[in-house]
Amino acid sequence: MQASDIIGTIGATLTTASFVPQAWHTFKTKDVRGISLGMYSAFTVGVACWLVYGFLLSEWPIVIANFITLTLAMAILTMKLRYHAP
């Protein structure tokens, strides 16, 4: 395994896993005022594109990482829409 593979795997794991504490924080506090609707809308669509990209190339690490990220991003987006007091 090359150095680039190791550092890429660490990067993919951290960027994917990072949405777990955000989803948990939002679920626990229900405080969504500081969360940008624009960010999670664009991010969710963007990650969905990455998921399709992974499928098209049959690159399963890309599919798995983006499936997990998409699930977490959609959960945060749903909470943003549900807990938002206008």
Next chain:
Amino acid sequence: MQASDIIGTIGATLTTASFVPQAWHTFKTKDVRGISLGMYSAFTVGVACWLVYGFLLSEWPIVIANFITLTLAMAILTMKLRYHAP
């Protein structure tokens, strides 16, 4: 240009650009209570790994996208630390 290239480019653009509205929202409102410190800590380190990965492979689209994302993530992380009232 293949379909996978187009969808990958859209995905990269959206996931990178999505941090602009979050950085702007946080800068404007200074409301960082809903933002997870754990997320932005892990995410910033993860994106830095992706940046190194891009350099190691001389993949400049990866370098450019992650340089922009790293700048935005660091700005949000800095605001989280600065505006946080314990």
